[in-house]
Amino acid sequence: MLFGRNKKNPIKIADKGVVEWKYTTCGYCSTGCSIEVGLDKAGEAVASRGVGGADVNRGKLCLKGIFEHELFRSAGRGKTPLMRDRYFDDFKEASWDTALDKVAAEISSIQQQHGPDAFAIVSTGQIMTEEFYTLGKLARGVIGTNNYDGNTTLCMASAVSGYKRSFGSDGPPGCYDDFEHTECLLAIGSNLPEQHPVIYWRLKQALEKRRFPVIVIDPRVTMFAQMADMHLPITPGTDVVLLNALAHVILDEGLEDRAYIEAHTDGAQEFAALVAEYDPLTASRICGIDEDTIRNVARIYAKSGSAMTIWTMGINQSTHGSDGVVGINNLNLITGNIGKPGGTSLSITGQCNAMGTREWSSCSGLPGYRLLEKQQDRKDIADFWGIDEEFFPKKRGLFQTDIFPAIETGQIKGLWLIATNPMTSMPNTARIRKTLEKLDFLVVQDAYADVETNEYSHVYLPAAIWAEKEGCFTNTERRVNLISNVVKPYENSKADLWIFNQLAKRFEQGRKIRFPESASAVFDELRHLSKGRMLDYSGMSHQKIKAQRGIQWPCSEADETGTARLYTDGKFQHENAKARLIALPFVDNNERPDEDYPFWLNTGRVVEHFHTRTRTGKLGNLNKFSPTPYMEMNPDAARELGIHHGGYARLTSRRGDAVVMVQLTHRVAPNSVFIPFHFHECVNRISLGLLDPHSRQPAFKQAAVKIEAAASQAVAAKNNATSRTY
Ligand SMILES: Nc1nc2c(c(=O)[nH]1)N[C@H]1C(S)=C(S)[C@@H](COP(=O)(O)OP(=O)(O)OC[C@H]3O[C@@H](n4cnc5c(=O)[nH]c(N)nc54)[C@H](O)[C@@H]3O)O[C@H]1N2
Ligand SMILES: Nc1nc2c(c(=O)[nH]1)N[C@H]1C(S)=C(S)[C@@H](COP(=O)(O)OP(=O)(O)OC[C@H]3O[C@@H](n4cnc5c(=O)[nH]c(N)nc54)[C@H](O)[C@@H]3O)O[C@H]1N2
Ligand code: SF4
Ligand SMILES: [Mo]
DSSP, rough: OOOOOSSSSOOOOOOOOOOOOEEEOOOTTTTTEEEEEEOOOOOOOOEEEOTTTTTTTTTTTOOOHHEEEEEEEETTBOOOEEOSSSTTTTEEOOOOOHHHHHHHHHHHHHHHHGGGGGGEEEEESSSSSHHHHHHHHIIIIIIOOOOOOGGGGGHHHHHHHHHHHSSSOOOOOOOOGGGGGGGGEEEEEEHHHHHSSSHHHHHHHHHHSSOOOEEESSOOOHHHHHHSSSEOOOTTTTHHHHHHHHHHHHTTTTSSSHHHHHHHHHHHHHHHHHHTTTOEEEEEEEOOOOOHHHHHHHHHHSSSSSOOOEEEHHHSTTTTTTHHHHHHHHHHHHHHHHHSSSBEEEEEBBBBBBHHHHHHHOSSTTTTTOOTTTTTHHHHHHHHHHOEEEGGSSSSSOOOOHHHHHHHSOOOOEEEESSSSSHHSSSSSHHHHHHTTOEEEEEEEESTTTOGHHHHSSEEEOOOOOOOGOOOOOOOEEEEEOOOOOOSTTTTOBOOOOHHHHTEEEEEEEHHSSOSSHHHHHHHHHHHHTTSTTOTTTOOOHHHHHHHHHHEEEOTTTTTOOOOOOTSSSSOSTTSSSEOOOOOOOOOOOOOOOOOOOOOEEOOTTTTOOSSTTTTTGGGHTTTSOOEEEEOOHHHHHHHHHHTSEEEEEEOOOOOOOEEEEEETSSSTEEEEEEEESSSSGGGGOOOOOOOTTTTTBOTTTTEEEEEEEEEEHHHHHHTOOOOOO
């Protein structure tokens, strides 16, 4: 016997028979880990491993990355184009030519009958930068609709808007290396250990070398809150009040960096006058954090040699999302914490390439952070593409969250969805269903044919996924990294870049503009268009990016490596090069719990799943750890309602209802519940999603619900019915 009674069973790592490792970058979250995918003798992807020499992850991966190679052959992938006349008919298989001819013909016919903006395009944060740029060229330069946006409106729009208001441009100024230098970390509405596990690991590594205070602001006791030195369980949706109060204490006690404020900011007086109204006592009654804690946090932050703030959806997905971001920037400007090691406002991005779409897709403007509103920017791009400048609109069109209501009212007749699944990810599922049913024409371009939104399409275009293609992603810290091609596209699916190029050929203007076929040729256009600009790519190439395992922009032709931080010279992107301190009066406009709907509904994510589970729902090693729609509920609240751990509960809001399994936990307060949004026909049936006035981002984190015990699992199964089987 190999294993005698006294011998331990040794851990053996299965030999997967890898004969070659290929370099790529993770396609889930925006951490941007470098991955190598192992191929066996037959060329099948059989393993994934972290890349040791990559600065981002230093050999580590989280559990999603470890199983990423299983994606390529996972259930539900689209094999071939599909078509039907009405969305409730059966699909018929079609050739690529037939399907693309149909899409082009429908776009032209809708635009001729109802005007160019009656056809809308909604894309994603999950395709390559070269694909984004090409889609932008097609949408803005060829098709010419102004109703073109991305799912980043559900995700990063508030960060973008806040950066623009404060600094004059989008672009996160900091980087992960700031953890190595900071003397105080404030984390607001971010569950880093679950949603960006490898950034969290970088933080833990910094803390092992040198202690500094970690302060977490989140209504829930997340894993991050548990490890923090201080946890501030804020009243939902009131972060702006707390941020104003922190500034109040700093100015009141003379702890600000006066020299920095005078040299580099505008608006200090109006700002000081507004925050004077937010004394800690007044603020505590709104945001639920006691006045001594407010004073204490303000002093720790302002007295640190350098201090930084990170945030994610707890800030962005709010009716005060953009203001929350500006509030964070205000705090860092008055304490002189922008552009220095360990001093920064670092928005933790969501999707793998949410940054790439912000930089290059033309969704909100034109490539390279150019604006439709600026004549010179329109001219630059029109000249480079070889078209008439007048073809561009002079201001941006509708955001994603305004495109859907415009379909509802009949202003928009046709829609093209690329790598996004609004049937599960948008608030108020019943309303979205009705909206999609109204469309004269819907084309869904997705790697998975079983994505819920496809139930309403007329044409389905099967896309290749992740490392079946090649190109770049930009991560949270502005690092451009390379996805090299690892395996061939699944069955008859095609790279998004190929699909965009083929479609361009079907329009007259598309034959006038040049559409390079390879990702590296597209990349050359990005280098050219970014030369000398804030997001300079001109010193990068696919080879150089791979050799350095990612390069942070700006990287000019003269640069060997990229740049870790922005605004190190205190010069900002507003015309007078100053940053703005902006007064933020708080308006209490959320749906709040009341007698009829007594609980706060909070929504978010779990570590095992990515978004609407098109991918992670199919991978055994991920789905088996989190297979069921569930709700975190406080045991005291549950007892009063006769609800049990492991039982089922029905939640009702003013929009609809949902049934979930109950997990009793003190992570949530007695008047709050938390539900992950990954499951179809679940929490977005009841969410509200009021919009932020600046960013148009939905407040997914605040709504009011009532809760009752549900009779049995059968009810749950009926209510959560999905068209998928696993
Ligand atoms: N495993 C996994 N990782 C992911 C993703 C995924 O789906 N799965 N998605 C990626 C994407 S696209 C994104 S955008 C990020 C999101 O990453 P995170 O924003 O970190 O994740 P969420 O769970 O959406 O929300 C974060 C926290 O906000 C808190 N919150 C709710 N309301 C408030 C409030 O009013 N104030 C404050 N201060 N906090 C509040 C919630 O309690 C929650 O703990 O994750 C990325 N990483
Ligand atoms: N209640 C609630 N709702 C939320 C949130 C929340 O916190 N709470 N968070 C919001 C946020 S931050 C986000 S980012 C959104 C995400 O919402 P969605 O973007 O709708 O969700 P995903 O499941 O990521 O959809 C991406 C789709 O792209 C497909 N795909 C992947 N790679 C490729 C590719 O290379 N090409 C093509 N063509 N398709 C591909 C996938 O199969 C998948 O169907 O959800 C939002 N909704
Ligand atoms: S932390 Fe994000 S980028 Fe890194 S392996 Fe996990 S999902 Fe991928
Ligand atoms: Mo996101």
